[in-house]
Amino acid sequence: MKLIVLDRDGVINEDSDEYVKSLEEWIPIPGSLEAIARLCKAGWTVAVATNQSGVARGKFDLSTLGDMHFKMQQLVMEQGGRIDLIVHCPHGPDDGCNCRKPKPGMFRSIAEHFGLADLKGVPVVGDSHRDLHAGMLLGGVPYLVRTGKGLRTLEGTLPPGTQVFDDLAAVVDHLLESSR
Numbered sequence: 001m002k003l004i005v006l007d008r009d010g011v012i013n014e015d016s017d018e019y020v021k022s023l024e025e026w027i028p029i030p031g032s033l034e035a036i037a038r039l040c041k042a043g044w045t046v047a048v049a050t051n052q053s054g055v056a057r058g059k060f061d062l063s064t065l066g067d068m069h070f071k072m073q074q075l076v077m078e079q080g081g082r083i084d085l086i087v088h089c090p091h092g093p094d095d096g097c098n099c100r101k102p103k104p105g106m107f108r109s110i111a112e113h114f115g116l117a118d119l120k121g122v123p124v125v126g127d128s129h130r131d132l133h134a135g136m137l138l139g140g141v142p143y144l145v146r147t148g149k150g151l152r153t154l155e156g157t158l159p160p161g162t163q164v165f166d167d168l169a170a171v172v173d174h175l176l177e178s179s180r
């Protein structure tokens with residue numbers, strides 16, 4: 001199956017150092033929703049894995065998070081696509097969970113959901129090092145975008161083999177080109 005795993009904040013929607021705390025603050029990055037729809041139309045399965053420590057920090061609740069994901073799904077569907085699975089980690093850095101990136105828990109759940117033993121060769125798109133690291137632990141192929149925290153991430157050392165693109169739309173252009 002052609003599966004891809006996307007980070008949310010800074011890849012699909014604009015990120016904020018103050019967290020994305022409400023429906024109004026959830027603003028798609030230009031071209032990202034259309035890019036997801038282009039993947040779907042080309043037969044790709046799209047999953048999202050997102051850290052949402054804002055829940056543990058009391059900045060917003062799970063109902064608001066659900067509203068954001070309903071909005072995200074609706075907007076993608078308006079473009080003719082869909083997000084097949086959204087997994088989130090609601091925990092904080094000190095909660096010792098197994099799902100908060102850079103831990104691989106969410107990626108393991110995604111693999112299991114689709115009946116896969118791992119994510120070997122699956123593109124993993126993120127704006128932070130932890131997104132890429134978590135996905136690579138299951139064999140994912142790292143793609144960094146310059147949106148969100150991507151430019152900051154670029155100042156550090158990238159995981160080996162990371163390919164860098166301006167945004168999700170450019171990653172999708174590349175993937176669809178190379179699978180022609």
Ligand SMILES: O=P(O)(O)OC[C@@H](O)[C@H]1O[C@@H](OP(=O)(O)O)[C@@H](O)[C@@H](O)[C@@H]1O
Binds near residue numbers: 015053
């Ligand atoms: O990029 P994804 O995983 O979709 O979501 C990241 C967000 O949950 C937030 O993650 C926080 O990191 P800490 O959780 O405070 O370390 C900060 O980086 C926020 O700026 C950011 O909005």
Ligand SMILES: [Mg+2]
Binds near residue numbers: 010011015126
């Ligand atoms: Mg992010």
Ligand SMILES: [Zn+2]
Binds near residue numbers: 097099
């Ligand atoms: Zn967690």
